[in-house]
Amino acid sequence: MRILVTGGAGFIGSHLVEQLLSLGHKVVTLDDLSTGKLTFLQDVINHPNHVFVRGSVLERSLLNEVMDGCEVVFHLAAVLGVKNTVENPLKVIEGNIDGTRNVLELAYPRKTKVIFASTSEVYGKNECLPFREDSNRILGSTKKNRWCYATAKALDEHFCFAYAEKGLPVTVVRYFNAYGPRANVSQYGGVIPKFITQAIAGDPISVYGDGEQTRCFTYIDDTIRGTIACIDHQHNNEVYNIGIDNVISINQLAKKIKELSDSNSQIIYIPYKSVYGEGYEDTPNRRPDLSKAKQKLNFQPTTKIDEGLRKTIAWYRKNGMENSSVQ
Numbered sequence: 001m002r003i004l005v006t007g008g009a010g011f012i013g014s015h016l017v018e019q020l021l022s023l024g025h026k027v028v029t030l031d032d033l034s035t036g037k038l039t040f041l042q043d044v045i046n047h048p049n050h051v052f053v054r055g056s057v058l059e060r061s062l063l064n065e066v067m068d069g070c071e072v073v074f075h076l077a078a079v080l081g082v083k084n085t086v087e088n089p090l091k092v093i094e095g096n097i098d099g100t101r102n103v104l105e106l107a108y109p110r111k112t113k114v115i116f117a118s119t120s121e122v123y124g125k126n127e128c129l130p131f132r133e134d135s136n137r138i139l140g141s142t143k144k145n146r147w148c149y150a151t152a153k154a155l156d157e158h159f160c161f162a163y164a165e166k167g168l169p170v171t172v173v174r175y176f177n178a179y180g181p182r183a184n185v186s187q188y189g190g191v192i193p194k195f196i197t198q199a200i201a202g203d204p205i206s207v208y209g210d211g212e213q214t215r216c217f218t219y220i221d222d223t224i225r226g227t228i229a230c231i232d233h234q235h236n237n238e239v240y241n242i243g244i245d246n247v248i249s250i251n252q253l254a255k256k257i258k259e260l261s262d263s264n265s266q267i268i269y270i271p272y273k274s275v276y277g278e279g280y281e282d283t284p285n286r287r288p289d290l291s292k293a294k295q296k297l298n299f300q301p302t303t304k305i306d307e308g309l310r311k312t313i314a315w316y317r318k319n320g321m322e323n324s325s326v327q
């Protein structure tokens with residue numbers, strides 16, 4: 001197939017592009033390199049089946065051009081990161097909503113299949129675990145910028161399903177804390193790359209709050225397998241949780257990263273308010289119900305946290321933080 005990947009030079013995007021090419025597809029990558037990096041695509045930049053185009057999903061005529069002849073669009077281009085959300089709500093809202101609208105509007109007349117990268121963040125602070133695809137979304141006040149990313153992505157999902165009802169083939173995937181080589185750097189969130197950098201440098205490992213909040217960290221290879229499984233048209237008009245269901249607290253994560261990187265770093269505790277200001281609300285716990293993805297996509301995450309962290313630490317040791325994504 002000929003496939004367009006928006007945001008294909010980012011952390012998840014670049015792994016997806018590599019995998020699609022190795023499966024024999026032709027790939028067009030569109031990325032404005034605002035946070036993605038060409039070095040992430042260095043192994044495939046000259047691949048005969050790959051074309052890289054520098055540009056944004058906000059440039060409609062360019063998007064229209066690159067979509068031509070493509071049977072599938074993986075739409076990953078997005079403005080993300082907790083810090084971004086808190087500090088640049090306008091950028092987050094416009095980037096996510098206008099970009100997705102452009103992709104869907106241009107895909108619609110061609111009936112090009114769209115696979116939209118959403119997020120487990122849409123479930124918000126719902127405390128009924130695990131999250132099923134049809135679980136409620138519980139978000140805080142609109143006066144709290146923290147919730148604008150979840151809101152924008154949820155509206156994007158509504159856009160997707162509204163187009164699906166009009167006959168556009170669309171599948172939505174909700175990612176649960178993907179990590180691995182090239183993962184986002186600390187500046188805009190991403191606790192694993194941040195802890196790894198701190199541990200390697202011997203700097204204090206900064207746990208926010210009491211560290212008892214939990215997540216399910218999903219190794220990138222599993223994230224990519226789940227995403228590609230959605231290509232088939234039997235998954236149109238569906239949404240899938242893509243993640244792993246092994247829970248770990250941020251305290252446990254800090255200890256693990258310290259051990260696995262053989263670090264002397266101290267683990268320190270920082271109140272949320274000194275990082276994000278007064279009134280910040282963290283998601284206390286997040287865990288996916290994977291039964292739908294397992295049953296319908298035949299999706300089974302296989303990488304255990306120790307193995308994934310070892311590979312990620314090795315990558316950061318080899319490549320240094322300056323080569324990772326600045327998201």
Ligand code: UDP
Nearest residue numbers: 082189190191192194206207208213250282
């Ligand atoms: N976190 C932390 N220290 C950091 C960065 C993040 O303790 O330096 C915590 C953060 O408060 C959250 C968890 O790690 O509870 C996961 O954060 P991340 O930004 O990676 O993803 P989220 O799941 O919040 O979107």
